[in-house]
Amino acid sequence: MLTQDRPTQPEPELWHQSSTNxxxxxxxxxxxxxIVTPLWKDEARQQLQSQDDQLSEQLTQLDTQVxxxxxxxxxxxxxxxxxxxxxxxxxxxxxRSIQVQAEQRKNELLEQKxxxxxxxxxxxxxxxxxxxxxxxxxxxxxxxxxxxxIRKMQVEVLLRDGVIEEIRGEL
Numbered sequence: 001m002l003t004q005d006r007p008t009q010p011e012p013e014l015w016h017q018s019s020t021n022x023x024x025x026x027x028x029x030x031x032x033x034x035i036v037t038p039l040w041k042d043e044a045r046q047q048l049q050s051q052d053d054q055l056s057e058q059l060t061q062l063d064t065q066v067x068x069x070x071x072x073x074x075x076x077x078x079x080x081x082x083x084x085x086x087x088x089x090x091x092x093x094x095x096r097s098i099q100v101q102a103e104q105r106k107n108e109l110l111e112q113k114x115x116x117x118x119x120x121x122x123x124x125x126x127x128x129x130x131x132x133x134x135x136x137x138x139x140x141x142x143x144x145x146x147x148x149x150i151r152k153m154q155v156e157v158l159l160r161d162g163v164i165e166e167i168r169g170e171l
Contacts, residue, residue: 023142031156032134036126039161048120055113059106066102070095131158141171 034040073091126132143152148170155169 023144025140025142027138027140028153028155029136030139031136033131033156033158034134035158035160035165036128036130036132037161038128041123041126044123045120048116048123052113052116052120055109055116059109059113062102062106062109066098069098073098134159 073095137157139155141152143149151170155167155171157164158166158168
């Protein structure tokens with residue numbers, strides 16, 4: 001059986017030797033921070049409001065689905081009630097199980113909704129010009145003997161309205 005050779009992506013070279021020094025390629029997290037501006041506040045509010053709206057919609061859908069499922073099971077039980085009383089108890093057990101699962105999911109969604117509303121409140125307390133953490137990205141970098149590893153690991157990118165304003169730390 002013949003196999004076709006496929007080109008492969010080169011792996012990043014983790015250890016690079018040159019005539020002058022040895023280097024090691026490492027991965028580091030880079031913290032992304034944003035300067036609070038009126039535009040940043042508006043965008044953050046819109047994003048959180050959208051999340052809140054989606055959670056409200058999911059809660060409504062959950063209630064509707066539970067009502068439909070309970071209604072269908074109840075209707076099915078009424079149709080066969082004369083045949084076997086054990087099916088009534090089984091249906092009631094299924095209904096309770098559905099309601100318990102739905103209540104658990106509803107509590108999860110309500111908790112997420114509470115967190116979003118708290119974040120909305122926090123946005124209002126932020127001062128213009130304040131720096132807030134937005135998240136992290138990964139970056140590869142080379143180190144060599146004599147480098148200060150801690151300083152090389154502590155890199156931040158500061159954004160103002162999505163534009164890089166400053167890169168802090170040793171690259």
